[in-house]
Amino acid sequence: MPCVHYKFRSKLSHDTILFEGVHITVRELKQQIMRRERLKLCDLKISSEQNNEEYTDDEALIPNNTSVVIRRIPAVGLKSTNKRFVNNRPEPSCGSSQTVCRKVFALV
Amino acid sequence: MATKRKADVSVPAEESDQLLIRPLGAGQEVGRSCIILEFKGRKIMLDCGIHPGLEGMDALPYIDLIDPAEIDLLLISHFHLDHCGALPWFLQKTSFKGRTFMTHATKAIYRWLLSDYVKVSNISADDMLYTETDLEESMDKIETINFHEVKEVAGIKFWCYHAGHVLGAAMFMIEIAGVKLLYTGDFSRQEDRHLMAAEIPSVKPDILITESTYGTHIHEKREEREARFCNTVHDIVNREGRCLIPVFALGRAQELLLILDEYWQNHPELHDIPIYYASSLAKKCMAVYQTYVNAMNDKIRKAININNPFVFKHISNLKSMDHFDDIGPSVVMASPGMMQSGLSRELFESWCTDKRNGVIIAGYCVEGTLAKHIMSEPEEITTMSGQKLPLKMSVDYISFSAHTDYQQTSEFIRALKPPHVILVHGEQNEMARLKAALIREYEDNDEVHIEVHNPRNTEAVTLNFRGEKLAKVMGSLADKKCMQGQRVSGILVKKNFSYHILAPSDLSNYTDLAMSTVKQTQAIPFTGPFPLLLSQLRHLTGDVEEIEISEKSTLRVFNSITVVHDQNMVLLEWFANPLNDMYADAVTTVVLEVQSNPKAQKVLQPQEKKVDVNVFQNRLLKMFQDMFGEECVDFKDKNCLAVSVDGKTAFINLETRTVECEDDNSEDDSLREMVELAVQRLYEAMNPVM
Numbered sequence: 001m002p003c004v005h006y007k008f009r010s011k012l013s014h015d016t017i018l019f020e021g022v023h024i025t026v027r028e029l030k031q032q033i034m035r036r037e038r039l040k041l042c043d044l045k046i047s048s049e050q051n052n053e054e055y056t057d058d059e060a061l062i063p064n065n066t067s068v069v070i071r072r073i074p075a076v077g078l079k080s081t082n083k084r085f086v087n088n089r090p091e092p093s094c095g096s097s098q099t100v101c102r103k104v105f106a107l108v
Numbered sequence: 109m110a111t112k113r114k115a116d117v118s119v120p121a122e123e124s125d126q127l128l129i130r131p132l133g134a135g136q137e138v139g140r141s142c143i144i145l146e147f148k149g150r151k152i153m154l155d156c157g158i159h160p161g162l163e164g165m166d167a168l169p170y171i172d173l174i175d176p177a178e179i180d181l182l183l184i185s186h187f188h189l190d191h192c193g194a195l196p197w198f199l200q201k202t203s204f205k206g207r208t209f210m211t212h213a214t215k216a217i218y219r220w221l222l223s224d225y226v227k228v229s230n231i232s233a234d235d236m237l238y239t240e241t242d243l244e245e246s247m248d249k250i251e252t253i254n255f256h257e258v259k260e261v262a263g264i265k266f267w268c269y270h271a272g273h274v275l276g277a278a279m280f281m282i283e284i285a286g287v288k289l290l291y292t293g294d295f296s297r298q299e300d301r302h303l304m305a306a307e308i309p310s311v312k313p314d315i316l317i318t319e320s321t322y323g324t325h326i327h328e329k330r331e332e333r334e335a336r337f338c339n340t341v342h343d344i345v346n347r348e349g350r351c352l353i354p355v356f357a358l359g360r361a362q363e364l365l366l367i368l369d370e371y372w373q374n375h376p377e378l379h380d381i382p383i384y385y386a387s388s389l390a391k392k393c394m395a396v397y398q399t400y401v402n403a404m405n406d407k408i409r410k411a412i413n414i415n416n417p418f419v420f421k422h423i424s425n426l427k428s429m430d431h432f433d434d435i436g437p438s439v440v441m442a443s444p445g446m447m448q449s450g451l452s453r454e455l456f457e458s459w460c461t462d463k464r465n466g467v468i469i470a471g472y473c474v475e476g477t478l479a480k481h482i483m484s485e486p487e488e489i490t491t492m493s494g495q496k497l498p499l500k501m502s503v504d505y506i507s508f509s510a511h512t513d514y515q516q517t518s519e520f521i522r523a524l525k526p527p528h529v530i531l532v533h534g535e536q537n538e539m540a541r542l543k544a545a546l547i548r549e550y551e552d553n554d555e556v557h558i559e560v561h562n563p564r565n566t567e568a569v570t571l572n573f574r575g576e577k578l579a580k581v582m583g584s585l586a587d588k589k590c591m592q593g594q595r596v597s598g599i600l601v602k603k604n605f606s607y608h609i610l611a612p613s614d615l616s617n618y619t620d621l622a623m624s625t626v627k628q629t630q631a632i633p634f635t636g637p638f639p640l641l642l643s644q645l646r647h648l649t650g651d652v653e654e655i656e657i658s659e660k661s662t663l664r665v666f667n668s669i670t671v672v673h674d675q676n677m678v679l680l681e682w683f684a685n686p687l688n689d690m691y692a693d694a695v696t697t698v699v700l701e702v703q704s705n706p707k708a709q710k711v712l713q714p715q716e717k718k719v720d721v722n723v724f725q726n727r728l729l730k731m732f733q734d735m736f737g738e739e740c741v742d743f744k745d746k747n748c749l750a751v752s753v754d755g756k757t758a759f760i761n762l763e764t765r766t767v768e769c770e771d772d773n774s775e776d777d778s779l780r781e782m783v784e785l786a787v788q789r790l791y792e793a794m795n796p797v798m
Contacts, residue, residue: 010171010202038164038235071172072165074565 002064009071023061045071121149127571133169135565136536139190139474142169147284150264153182154291158193161476164235168194170566176204180262184210185293186277187217196238199246207261212252213276213400217358220389228450263604269307272296273510274359276403285605287573289315297516301366304405308523316526321511323538324545337506338371345381345437349464354452356445357387360508372422386426386442386451446477457491465501472509531562579607583614626684632699634678644698666691758783
């Protein structure tokens with residue numbers, strides 16, 4: 001079964017992704033790795049392990065048995081904070097006014 | 109970012125003036141604090157936390173942007189998860205091999221807090237970044253530091269100040285090549301019941317990296333906040349409700365326990381209502397708290413001697429739900445603080461539908477957590493199992509999270525006046541507001557210039573620091589007072605970032621270095637006659653001495669090269685230095701030339717240096733007898749030869765070869781000149797120029 005070996009730059013160990021066919025595209029590899037590592041909120045940069053060249057084209061093909069180095073980077077376009085829950089906070093004022101209130105509202 | 113960041117200039121990192129600060133986490137967010145500092149080839153990581161609102165690898169800072177093996181030093185400010193939650197992973201699962209430091213209290217609490225975290229995380233084992241074993245094994249790699257103790261690692265000097273906030277929290281001051289940077293971690297300038305306020309360092313930093321959690325907000329007064337808290341709890345139990353206070357087992361919980369215990373003490377009507385401090389680690393945690401009293405404020409330290417305030421009168425420990433009889437109103441403090449899972453989440457889910465109950469959020473909540481969500485008063489919430497429940501219980505937010513507010517931050521900055529301020533650990537908008545407010549505060553100030561930066565994750569702030577290089581002259585070179593324009597020469601010794609100039613003889617006094625001499629020996633095969641070599645060397649230089657060493661013919665050439673004639677070889681010895689090496693080369697060449705020239709070896713005629721005086725005299729006599737006749741020439745005495753021609757006599761002094769005439773007749777000097785010339789010519793013919 002054709003495969004690609006990957007390693008996160010900061011980690012010590014390699015892992016393997018199996019795929020069908022002769023090559024795998026960079027985009028598919030990214031998706032598979034993100035699924036396998038349960039990553040949701042970041043982007044990946046994939047570079048070749050031999051010469052450290054980055055695969056910038058998402059449609060580029062990676063042949064069988066290649067080893068790659070992965071870097072987790074902030075997702076482009078998404079805000080870095082998690083938006084799972086909705087926030088309705090009124091804008092707090094700045095300066096010396098105090099924000100005292102018994103009930104819940106925004107970040108005090 | 110894909111390849112290692114190489115400086116475009118040809119300056120090596122150690123000499124470069126560029127200082128880089130890059131947040132890998134807590135850049136325009138709260139959570140996973142991790143800031144990289146690079147200067148003079150040194151790399152430091154400040155904090156290594158996880159994001160409490162995210163799971164799995166997503167919760168980690170963007171460590172992939174650096175090479176863990178290159179980090180020299182890792183400093184942890186305090187034990188909150190968002191500052192040290194990723195430490196076991198970083199220490200056990202990456203190539204990091206630098207040194208890690210934290211205060212004693214932080215290390216002790218780190219052990220149990222993270223242990224609690226690992227236990228209550230309800231994610232599957234695959235998702236866990238590390239296990240209890242990893243945590244245990246990481247303990248050996250962590251070193252401790254006392255407050256105000258100066259340590260030095262790889263040329264980096266650092267020490268820490270009290271930061272308030274939680275027990276053991278520190279602000280780290282780092283000094284590299286004279287440039288000082290202060291990292292506050294999380295801090296509070298307000299004293300509370302058991303912690304002191306953050307200290308203002310006596311040393312002013314060039315760069316300040318500060319938290320901006322509360323941005324431009326101003327906290328309510330401490331007494332008001334405590335009163336509000338106690339009143340809310342009182343109201344909830346008065347209406348027969350249960351009061352839930354989700355907090356992590358260690359940290360602000362201790363402050364709340366002190367407040368509640370005192371309130372209960374003052375309100376006898378509440379003595380029947382139990383207060384529970386629910387944590388499986390409660391006992392262990394409290395033991396740690398009682399050990400590190402030295403890190404607390406004076407008030408508590410005095411109180412401990414009389415009556416331990418941490419031995420509570422009205423609060424009992426609760427190990428788990430099984431031990432809990434839920435009858436009647438009660439107050440329960442349970443972990444975790446943001447209710448992602450664990451006991452506080454369980455209790456919340458079982459109480460949220462009753463409007464008599466109430467939950468008090470007593471700390472800062474990170475985006476993405478349930479605690480943060482309920483602050484917006486939703487109609488219903490989703491349980492851990494996916495079920496939807498209506499939210500009827502009251503939700504109050506009274507923050508005891510002991511972070512600095514705008515007043516405290518601006519006072520802190522005013523006291524230190526750092527030329528550069530880097531904001532981290534704050535939501536994007538809060539941080540932007542704080543940045544604007546700080547800039548506004550100093551924009552009309554001509555004397556004080558402060559640049560404020562708020563980098564995003566992975567974005568670097570590059571600053572330039574041109575350091576002055578100072579070299580201290582020590583030892584004998586410093587004996588005399590020096591004047592402007594005077595030249596000083598010596599050896600420049602560099603240790604980390606300090607320079608000294610020393611005379612070579614002082615080296616062993618001030619450093620581990622010592623002057624030494626190198627003796628060189630060269631053996632050259634030589635089968636020719638030694639006297640020939642001697643004469644050839646005399647051609648080379650007049651400075652050839654014959655000396656006697658243990659019966660072997662020995663010469664000393666140039667007063668530094670010793671030439672010994674041994675069996676079939678010649679041994680050269682000298683003390684190595686550029687001049688002597690050159691002399692040795694010359695002598696070696698002569699030896700090799702003699703050795704390789706077979707004709708020269710056969711010729712053994714030693715040349716007479718001096719002409720035999722007798723021979724010279726005889727020859728002189730013969731010459732003049734030939735010139736003027738035998739009867740004209742006669743020896744006057746031993747040193748004088750007389751030549752008489754036509755009545756005139758010339759006296760030749762044989763030693764000096766000068767000629768004088770008997771009569772001092774200046775008219776006819778021709779005889780004298782002729783004789784003198786003849787003597788000179790003969791002498792030169794017999795004694796050729798060497």
